[in-house]
Amino acid sequence: MTLTVADGRVSEVEITTPAENDTSLGYQQRFAEALPADVVGRRLDEISFDRLAGSSGCSEGFMNALADIRDQAAL
Numbered sequence: 001m002t003l004t005v006a007d008g009r010v011s012e013v014e015i016t017t018p019a020e021n022d023t024s025l026g027y028q029q030r031f032a033e034a035l036p037a038d039v040v041g042r043r044l045d046e047i048s049f050d051r052l053a054g055s056s057g058c059s060e061g062f063m064n065a066l067a068d069i070r071d072q073a074a075l
Helices: 022-039 057-074
Strands: 002-006 009-014
Touching: 002 057, 009 022, 022 057
Parallel strands: none
Antiparallel strands: 002 009
């Protein structure tokens, strides 16, 4: 995942869709397509969701990665 922050707000986000299983890949692709509309323009501490584009697993992974990014940004 690549997340760019400018002026305290997410300016760009990009994730990969590495799944090899067609069902998992479908969830990942829908999540990747929906993600920018939900996070770009928002502050890191404003982003929170448990399901996006019908995917809870992708959302959980994203939120875990975002927690790491928040920790790094605080350093």
